[in-house]
């Protein structure tokens with residue numbers, strides 16, 4: 001039994017690809033929360049609301065532009081790239097926000113507007129006054145006639161008649177793809193690139209995790225082309241990527257390229273341009289599919305989407321801060337979309353629809369859930385637009401795209417809890433529509449059936465499953481109202497079946513290649529009959545219903561040869577089994593391991609879900625851990641949840657066979673077995689040391705604390721303390737330390753003081769002779785406000801004098 005514990009190396013792992021498993025939340029500082037009641041949201045307000053975002057479960061925040069700006073395009077008209085708009089706070093406020101977000105594990109993505117500046121930017125003011133042909137003038141694109149590049153389309157077609165505007169100061173026309181107050185930078189000029197790279201360094205050095213590259217297809221112009229997606233533009237992006245990779249590995253570039261899939265995919269290069277790009281054409285097709293009650297638009301666009309280079313990832317979305325753009329659809333499709341989603345011409349702007357998600361979908365909860373389920377399960381990193389998680393309304397009587405940029409609604413207080421300012425002072429009015437005025441976070445937090453709670457559960461579900469990082473395969477049945485697909489990554493497979501129709505449907509799925517797999521419905525954890533090669537799998541779905549099934553390899557039946565331990569992939573050794581992907585696999589392995597244990601009390605009940613409530617590192621303060629003391633939360637299909645105490649240790653696969661390994665950890669430096677560490681001498685010694693030295697070890701949600709009694713010193717001093725396991729009883733496991741001490745590990749953790757430990761403590765304090773005296777206990781104290789962990793208080797473990805009195 002005295003197998004050496006294996007120390008697992010800690011290597012930089014998957015963290016570099018964080019954006020592939022992210023859930024992004026898009027917000028504008030100005031509209032989120034106002035801390036100083038001047039009617040404008042600010043960084044302090046946002047920082048105060050980080051708890052909310054963490055609780056929602058998103059993993060990254062994308063902030064719309066917050067730089068000094070005349071705000072004629074909501075900040076996309078930048079006047080200074082290296083400062084904070086004073087209305088939103090100071091640079092200190094920004095840095096505090098960034099730190100607070102990082103402390104919560106939230107990444108931060110900001111805007112990099114490469115294509116144009118505001119006409120108030122110093123570069124433009126300098127350019128228009130500088131002599132023609134000078135480097136200063138050449139920061140922008142000038143012409144004596146407005147006739148150049150006639151094939152370039154006009155994007156803001158409701159506002160601009162030409163991409164050229166006359167500047168009387170320069171005495172020349174300047175080029176602009178957007179508003180005429182947004183002159184395009186001249187990327188032919190190497191000085192422009194140098195300045196931009198400096199700006200990139202400025203923000204990445206500060207710690208920003210990712211940059212959204214605004215309007216990226218338009219950097220270069222060439223006569224005879226539409227001036228989009230030019231080879232020169234791709235060259236510039238490759239140079240930017242090289243620059244970032246050399247200095248800031250692990251940061252992310254996200255391309256905003258509103259293009260057809262084959263043009264959009266070019267922004268990934270060969271894995272040497274952007275890490276991510278928005279999938280614009282997919283977005284309207286999600287809306288088309290539900291409205292037409294037909295999977296065709298969705299399946300078709302994904303079939304047209306080329307595969308991505310390694311490490312690349314789409315960003316997918318339902319709504320954002322702009323109009324729902326209809327540029328990437330055919331004319332007929334656009335007519336259809338206008339007809340069904342924007343009957344009121346007031347709702348239309350440019351080539352799109354200025355509405356939020358809930359009003360677009362007639363505030364139909366089932367449809368809102370359905371499209372969000374698609375967002376969270378189709379290939380790509382989901383981007384959620386602020387307010388859509390509570391089903392906020394819009395106001396298309398406000399100008400431009402302000403319909404969807406109104407203040408976040410926090411509560412039923414004045415201004416929706418956004419600000420205490422006089423309502424007339426707000427940067428935009430709060431939604432007052434009778435149907436949507438009452439929508440707010442506070443009301444929905446207190447109702448577990450609200451959209452907000454549904455979103456939280458679905459975001460949580462998505463994050464637990466790595467299959468969403470992997471491939472997609474459609475199961476095409478005869479019934480086109482039903483969309484079915486399998487997502488797969490490494491060992492995990494998830495089947496998604498969605499009824500796009502407002503009528504109940506049944507579907508017969510061809511599952512021949514999935515023969516024998518057992519579907520587990522992921523919201524209620526009900527096991528469905530196995531898939532079979534013999535016959536189609538028949539499912540019935542209510543209106544706009546959808547199912548998410550994990551497809552499991554069936555459990556071996558009694559009498560089958562012993563199944564090999566489940567595998568956990570970790571490129572990060574020990575730590576990796578507690579990180580997102582490893583953690584899910586560990587939890588699944590534990591769900592199989594626990595019912596086999598004598599001390600597992602709920603044997604007769606079925607496990608719904610196992611989660612690692614907390615894990616505390618054991619061993620020397622510095623160096624590698626000898627193990628972890630874990631609190632394992634077990635949800636059961638019926639009855640109260642339970643929490644178990646499980647020390648984890650690892651040993652090398654070839655050291656010696658273990659009769660009940662929990663899992664095998666693959667990757668890193670060779671495979672190791674993860675085992676119950678209750679009989680591991682190194683773990684036992686580490687636990688005793690915690691008590692003897694009165695040490696504290698912090699976990700994620702609380703901390704372990706050793707509490708020695710005075711007697712411990714006497715009992716331990718000068719004695720042989722070689723640990724020897726005494727085996728597991730019904731509810732605990734014991735280890736003897738030489739002749740002097742016995743350690744008892746209580747397997748089931750209860751809130752409050754363990755009665756046995758408390759009794760032992762009381763009696764030994766009173767000097768009772770005939771009970772084992774408590775020489776110390778190990779306590780777990782839950783941190784204030786930590787997620788619900790049932791174990792707390794004294795009594796995870798105690799050490800006793802073995803033979804007392806007598």
Ligand code: NOJ
Pocket residue numbers: 073076077113178214215256321322
């Ligand atoms: C795309 C942004 O999303 C939009 O809001 C902005 O107006 C244009 N780029 C111009 O910067």
Ligand code: CA
Pocket residue numbers: 034035036037038039040041042087
């Ligand atoms: Ca403010």
